Amino acid sequence: MSKSDAAPVRYWDYLDDYSTFREQYLALADTVFSSGRLILGDRVAAFEKNFAGYCGATSGIGVNSGTDALFLALKALDIGPGDEVITVANTAIPTVAAIRAVGASPVFVDVEEDTCLMAASEVESVISPRTRCLLPVHLFGQAVAMEPLLEIARDRNLYLVEDCAQAAGAEYLGRKVGSFGAIGAFSFYPTKVLGAFGDAGMMVTSDAGLEARLRRLRFYGIDADYHSEEEGYNSRLDEIQAALLDFRLAKLDSDVSRRREIAAAYDRGLAGIEGITLPVEREGRRHQYYLYTIRSSHRDQLKAYLADLGIETRINYPTPIHLMRGYRFLGYEAGSLPVTERLAGEILSLPMYPQLTEAEVDRVVAAVRMFKP
Ligand SMILES: *Cc1c(COP(=O)(O)O)cnc(C)c1O
Secondary structure (H helix, E strand, O other), X not given: OOOOOOOOEOOOOOHHHHHHHHHHHHHHHHHHHHHOOOEOOHHHHHHHHHHHHHHOOOEEEEEOOHHHHHHHHHXXXXXXXXXXXXXXXXXXXXXXXXXXXXXXXXXXXXXXXXXXXXOHHHOHHHOOXXXXXXOXXXXXXXXXXXXXXXXXXXXXXXXXXXXXXXXXXOEEOOEEOOOOOOEEEEEOOOOOOOOOOOOOEEEEEOOXXXXXXXXXXXXXXXXEOOEEOOOOOEOOOEHHHHHHHHHHHOOHHHHHHHHHHHHHHHHHHHOOOOOEEXXXXXXXXXXXXOOEEEEEOOHHHHHHHHHHOOEOOEOOOOOOHHHOHHHHHHOOOOOOOHHHHHHHOOEEEEOOXXXXXXXXXXXHHHHHHHOOO
């Protein structure tokens, strides 16, 4: 693989991976097309088993998307209208969309400044008699501190569901995310660290009762023989995505290692620049660097400067959810989540994917170093 010095540095790209593994992907697709089974077959069962095992959970239940994984997780816990779910506002919209889809209300807490993750210290003060569930988001690929949250969940008799969409393979105290709460919800949207060639998601759990419920809910409430035991939905994983994901699961750890190498190169190259704050990896965590997100008080200028030099960046996310027009009805005012709101104006995600070359990383580092506000 050779990339020209003048070509743009892409923020994310799957085409290098595709050209490297094209024959294997096409052979897998042919195997599935020739098998006579396209939905919820052996490939799905194998991937569910392998992925749950990877996460340290007993069972995996494959679905259409990460949003559905969150929605069905909350459904399976009987969370609905009148209930409150505590989460963060610096997340992808689907975290909140899933809470609303079951009819519950999101309650936002502020985040830690350095990790951008849910601050456990903020949680107690928003717990009400309606609170049913904590929904932390392992944002950017780093695990939220689970111990304090598990303790609160235990003391207050709350469920804990993990939004693991950005964090497949991330670890907290040597354990993979997804196995701490009642249910871990994953997305395999193409840009995620373990990405499909389309939409896909999974719930993992080690509770046999929840597993059975989740399997029913994704398939019209059916246990067997087209008889619905309870009102359910249609959210299935297909054989093609499962086969391709299973192949990619086998190289997830090496992909994560490569991401960590790139992050270390950014850390070294960008250390000590005035006005730039680098992401931190907390002790006891293994960050898988879905995103490498820096902070700058001149973020918009820096973004434009990098774009002029052919370097793509993104802002994840420019507007916290509580301030979006679509969620104004929740009643939050500007200023209600000060850290979250400040971070939204400073964060910038640099190019990050395993096939990024050393030369490309060097170009990004040199460009950020040259920037003068
Ligand atoms: C991607 C993502 C989701 C939703 O996943 P989809 O597969 O796109 O539905 C949920 N939460 C977070 C934090 C995400 O990044």
